[in-house]
Amino acid sequence: MSEWWTYRLSDFLMFEPRTYYRLFERINGGLWPAPLLALALGVALLVLAGRGRAPRATLILLVPAWLAVAVAFHWQRYAPINFLAPWYAWASGLEGALLLAAASGRVRWLFPGAGLPPDRVGVGLLTFAVLLQPLIGPLLDRSWQGVELFGLAPDPTALATLGVVLALRARWALLVIPVLLALASGATLWAMEAPDAWVTPVVAVLGVVRCSGKRRLGD
Amino acid sequence: MRHHSFNRRSFLQAAGTAGAAALLGPDLLRAQTTPLLTRRIPSSNEELPLVGLGSWGVFNVGDDPVGRAGCTAVLKNFFAAGGRLIDSSPMYGSSQQVIGHALAELGMPARLFAADKVWISPGAKGREQIETSRRAWRVPRFDLLQVHNLLAWEEHLPALFAMKAAGQLRYVGITTSHGRRHGDIERIMRSHPLDFVQVTYNIEDREIEERILPLAADRGIAVIINRPFQRGDLLRRFAGQPLPPWAADLDCSGWPQFLLKFIVSHPAVTCAIPATSRVDHLVEDLGAARGRLPDAGLRRRMLDYVRTL
Numbered sequence: 001m002s003e004w005w006t007y008r009l010s011d012f013l014m015f016e017p018r019t020y021y022r023l024f025e026r027i028n029g030g031l032w033p034a035p036l037l038a039l040a041l042g043v044a045l046l047v048l049a050g051r052g053r054a055p056r057a058t059l060i061l062l063v064p065a066w067l068a069v070a071v072a073f074h075w076q077r078y079a080p081i082n083f084l085a086p087w088y089a090w091a092s093g094l095e096g097a098l099l100l101a102a103a104s105g106r107v108r109w110l111f112p113g114a115g116l117p118p119d120r121v122g123v124g125l126l127t128f129a130v131l132l133q134p135l136i137g138p139l140l141d142r143s144w145q146g147v148e149l150f151g152l153a154p155d156p157t158a159l160a161t162l163g164v165v166l167a168l169r170a171r172w173a174l175l176v177i178p179v180l181l182a183l184a185s186g187a188t189l190w191a192m193e194a195p196d197a198w199v200t201p202v203v204a205v206l207g208v209v210r211c212s213g214k215r216r217l218g219d
Numbered sequence: 220m221r222h223h224s225f226n227r228r229s230f231l232q233a234a235g236t237a238g239a240a241a242l243l244g245p246d247l248l249r250a251q252t253t254p255l256l257t258r259r260i261p262s263s264n265e266e267l268p269l270v271g272l273g274s275w276g277v278f279n280v281g282d283d284p285v286g287r288a289g290c291t292a293v294l295k296n297f298f299a300a301g302g303r304l305i306d307s308s309p310m311y312g313s314s315q316q317v318i319g320h321a322l323a324e325l326g327m328p329a330r331l332f333a334a335d336k337v338w339i340s341p342g343a344k345g346r347e348q349i350e351t352s353r354r355a356w357r358v359p360r361f362d363l364l365q366v367h368n369l370l371a372w373e374e375h376l377p378a379l380f381a382m383k384a385a386g387q388l389r390y391v392g393i394t395t396s397h398g399r400r401h402g403d404i405e406r407i408m409r410s411h412p413l414d415f416v417q418v419t420y421n422i423e424d425r426e427i428e429e430r431i432l433p434l435a436a437d438r439g440i441a442v443i444i445n446r447p448f449q450r451g452d453l454l455r456r457f458a459g460q461p462l463p464p465w466a467a468d469l470d471c472s473g474w475p476q477f478l479l480k481f482i483v484s485h486p487a488v489t490c491a492i493p494a495t496s497r498v499d500h501l502v503e504d505l506g507a508a509r510g511r512l513p514d515a516g517l518r519r520r521m522l523d524y525v526r527t528l
Binding site: 007010011013014015016019026079080081082083118 | 286
């Protein structure tokens with residue numbers, strides 16, 4: 001593309017905001033009662049990560065969430081309206097595979113094992129992703145049917161993973177894909193002029209700052 | 220594309236309007252029964268309404284049945300009001316498939332003027348992409364094919380002229396947007412027997428008035444105008460600002476018509492292609508192809524007024 005620097009971010013937005021938000025209504029309605037299962041999965045994750053007693057089981061719970069986001073959201077619903085969505089799907093699938101490898105306990109460069117109590121900031125981040133972030137849409141007058149849930153929607157899944165990795169002091173390699181996807185999502189919402197466009201990328205970056213500042217990720 | 224703050228209420232209103240329009244199409248347009256003003260395509264003398272329909276962004280709804288129903292309602296009302304030209308591109312995500320779905324639902328309206336683009340490099344892949352696009356639209360052939368943003372135009376243009384000579388296509392064109400590569404556009408207009416050129420023009424972006432529009436008139440090339448509202452930016456900027464009292468003399472009921480009438484009143488312009496997925500916006504837009512159009516003096520007055528805002 002010539003003169004690419006003269007384009008604005010909004011020039012690359014291929015769809016209308018209402019088409020984007022319909023994706024969440026469609027995945028929630030189309031996979032019902034999966035939203036209830038996803039919510040239960042998120043609460044279970046919160047309990048396990050908060051106690052810090054079963055770190056491998058905690059990591060395992062993230063795997064179906066990433067696979068659902070990869071297939072049901074990015075590949076099946078988002079890809080028809082966004083050329084980049086297949087790449088997001090592959091990245092999400094890869095994150096699921098990395099989490100599975102970390103949970104196996106055999107890939108120590110991803111997760112060296114438990115030993116320290118859970119990081120409270122990580123648990124707080126996980127709480128935000130599972131319980132609070134879904135409320136943002138309805139608070140902004142978007143529909144309850146389109147609520148963005150951990151395990152089905154990409155943003156809360158990315159932030160929940162960031163929270164778990166922080167809480168369990170797993171390695172930073174598990175953060176790369178969630179943070180990149182969070183930034184990509186923020187750019188999309190920014191182009192859509194969504195008032196909450198900053199939430200996911202800012203929280204993700206704050207999580208990364210916490211990681212690097214405390215050097216707690218498996219050091 | 221016109222952006223609006225989205226919420227459930229506005230979505231339901233939009234969907235409701237679309238649904239109502241689908242059921243009551245002629246009723247919704249009862250006051251809009253005047254035929255649309257047209258202009259001739261110089262290379263054939265075929266008449267085209269001054270306002271067509273773009274699809275960038277707004278028709279890219281994927282396989283969402285609600286979104287597709289809304290787009291079908293827009294097309295139904297577009298044809299009922301006398302509309303003809305619909306423009307799309309393989310670059311527009313699922314827009315081609317959504318248009319094809321709507322056309323099939325509507326029984327492939329005879330008045331359709333199907334305008335699409337080829338957008339691929341290397342050019343050797345152009346025929347394959349055109350065939351994929353044709354199947355998506357579900358049409359036997361395109362009326363107009365344009366080289367999108369001049370991508371690999373040296374290879375695509377000969378292929379498109381060959382298709383036209385073989386009766387597989389009626390018109391050939393090139394496109395650009397955002398005011399880019401006007402020098403190349405001008406050079407190709409001078410050196411090739413184009414039927415159409417598609418460029419950006421609106422009350423703020425007027426560079427083409429200097430060379431491209433006069434050249435199009437001189438060479439007998441039809442001109443399609445994209446981004447008439449700067450993808451909604453102009454409408455957002457002027458929202459809340461009053462129309463001048465004399466806008467009524469131009470039969471303008473709102474800013475969309477004011478801005479579109481400025482564009483289509485230029486004698487070298489063949490049609491403008493605002494994009495919308497809402498029936499109420501479509502009705503507003505098509506209103507620009509009815510009633511009185513400004514003459515040169517009034518066009519200057521429109522410019523002067525907008526500068527004061």
